[in-house]
Amino acid sequence: MNxxxxxxxxxxxxxxxxxxxxxxxxxxxxxxxxxxxxxKAVRPVLVPLTLGxxxxxxxxxxxxxxxxxxxGSFLADARxxxxxxxxxASAALAWAQARRYYTEEAPFLxxxxxLLLTAPMGMILMAGAQDLxxxxxxxxxxxxxxxxxxxxxxxxxxxVEAGLRYFVLGAFGVALFLMGAAxxxxxxxxxxxEGLAAAKELLASPMGATGLALLLxxxxxKAGVAPFHLWVPDVYQGAPTPIASLMATGTKAAAFAFxxxxxxxxxxxxxxxLGLVAVVTMAIGNLGAxxxxxLKRLFAWSGVAHAGTLLLxxxxxxxxxxTDHQEAVRNAAFSATLLYVAAYAFSAGGALGxxxxxxxDGEEYRSLSRxxxxxxxxxxxxxxxxxxxxxxxxxxxxxxxxGKWLAFSTAVRAELVPLAVLGxxxxxxxxxxxxxxxxxxxxxxxxxxxxxxxxxRPLAAFAAGFSAAMVLALGVAPGLLLGRLIG
Numbered sequence: 001m002n003x004x005x006x007x008x009x010x011x012x013x014x015x016x017x018x019x020x021x022x023x024x025x026x027x028x029x030x031x032x033x034x035x036x037x038x039x040k041a042v043r044p045v046l047v048p049l050t051l052g053x054x055x056x057x058x059x060x061x062x063x064x065x066x067x068x069x070x071x072g073s074f075l076a077d078a079r080x081x082x083x084x085x086x087x088x089a090s091a092a093l094a095w096a097q098a099r100r101y102y103t104e105e106a107p108f109l110x111x112x113x114x115l116l117l118t119a120p121m122g123m124i125l126m127a128g129a130q131d132l133x134x135x136x137x138x139x140x141x142x143x144x145x146x147x148x149x150x151x152x153x154x155x156x157x158x159x160v161e162a163g164l165r166y167f168v169l170g171a172f173g174v175a176l177f178l179m180g181a182a183x184x185x186x187x188x189x190x191x192x193x194e195g196l197a198a199a200k201e202l203l204a205s206p207m208g209a210t211g212l213a214l215l216l217x218x219x220x221x222k223a224g225v226a227p228f229h230l231w232v233p234d235v236y237q238g239a240p241t242p243i244a245s246l247m248a249t250g251t252k253a254a255a256f257a258f259x260x261x262x263x264x265x266x267x268x269x270x271x272x273x274l275g276l277v278a279v280v281t282m283a284i285g286n287l288g289a290x291x292x293x294x295l296k297r298l299f300a301w302s303g304v305a306h307a308g309t310l311l312l313x314x315x316x317x318x319x320x321x322x323t324d325h326q327e328a329v330r331n332a333a334f335s336a337t338l339l340y341v342a343a344y345a346f347s348a349g350g351a352l353g354x355x356x357x358x359x360x361d362g363e364e365y366r367s368l369s370r371x372x373x374x375x376x377x378x379x380x381x382x383x384x385x386x387x388x389x390x391x392x393x394x395x396x397x398x399x400x401x402x403g404k405w406l407a408f409s410t411a412v413r414a415e416l417v418p419l420a421v422l423g424x425x426x427x428x429x430x431x432x433x434x435x436x437x438x439x440x441x442x443x444x445x446x447x448x449x450x451x452x453x454x455x456x457r458p459l460a461a462f463a464a465g466f467s468a469a470m471v472l473a474l475g476v477a478p479g480l481l482l483g484r485l486i487g
Contacts, residue, residue, distance in 0.1 A: 090253070248303045339399070
C-alpha cells in the first residue's frame, strides 16, 4: 500500500485508538512475559496496568472526543469512550475473578490473560464502528478469544463442549452477518452506516429488508435475543464462571452499542416488530429462569430477559424515526442503554463473581441449594449476592432499578406504551427467582451436611465489593459517574 495513503489513514488517530493501543501493547507484554521464566513474576501486574491505561484513554475520549478516524470507519466519540469503560470494567472483573480460580489450567494462565485482553479490543471496535467491515473485524476479535476461553478448562468435558457449541453457533451467526452485509452492499453500494442511512428507501425493498433482517439476526445471536438464545444457558453453564461473567456483560453491551449506531438505517416501521421481539424475549428469559436450580443457568436465562429489555430501548429509538421528537428519544435511548449495561455489568458480573469465588469450596456451589443459610456463616457473601439479585430485579436504590426505569420510559416516549406495559409486567416475573435467592440466603436453614465455606480469595472479594459499591452508586447518584452522558 502507498505510504502516503497509510499516513493519511492514521493521521491524528493516536488519541482515538489509544485504548486499543494500550490493549495491544499489554497483550504483547503478557505473551513475552509468559515466554521468559524470569518475567513470569511480573505478568499478573501487566493485566490491571493495561486495563487501567486503556480505561484512562477511554475516559479522555469522553472529555475530548477525537472524532472519525481510519478513513471514517471508526468514530472515537464520547459514546465510544463511555461504552469502552464498561467493556474494560467487565474484563477487569473477569480477570480478578479468575485469580486462584483455575487449578489444572494454572500453567496456561498466560494464554488466558492474553485472550482476555483481546476480547475488549473487539468490543471497542464494535462500539465505534461506522461501517460493516470494521464491525465484522471487531466481532471476530471478540468472538474467537471467547470460543477459546469457554473451552479453557480442557480437562472438563462440559467446558470443551461449551466452547465447541459456542464456536459452531457463532460461525452460524457470522454467516448470517456476512450474507446480510453482502445483500446490503449489492443494493446500496455502501457498507458505511451513513451510506446505509442515506439509502433508507432502498432498504425498504425485499432485498434490503432481508439484508437488515440477517444483520439483526447476527446481532441478536451475540446478545442472546430470542429466538437466537438457546445456546446461552448451556454455554454459560459449561464455560469457566469468570468467562461466563464476561460473556454476560461485555458481549451484550458491545452488541447493543453497535445497534445504537445502526438505528438511523432502520425503518421506523420496524420499531413495533423489534418491540414485540423484545417483549417475547423478556417473557422467555424470565419464565426460563423460574425453574432453574443451577445459579449459572439461572443468570443465563436472566441475561436473555435483560437482552429483551435493552432491545425494547432500541425499538423505541427506531420507532421515533421521522418524528418531531426523534433526536430526544434517540438521546434518551443512548442514556438508557449506557446506564443499563453499566448497572448490569456490575450486578450480573458481581453475582457470577461470587459464584466463582464460592466454587473454590466446591463446584456444588453452582447449585442454589448450597447457598441456603449462607447468611449465617458468610454474611458478607450473602449480603453481596442479595444486593446483586435485588439490582437485577429492579429494586429501587440500585443501578438496576434506574436502568429499567429509563428503558421503559424511553419506550413510552416513543409511543410504544402497550409494549412498555407488557415489558414491565414480564419484569415482575423476574422477582420470583431473584427473591428466591434472597429467601434461600437468609430465611432457610443451612443444610446439616454443608460445611462452612473456607476459601479466601482477596482479589475476588475486592472485585465483589467494588461491584456492590458501583451498583449502589449507579442507583443513588448516577450523574456523578456518568456525568453529561446521561440526561
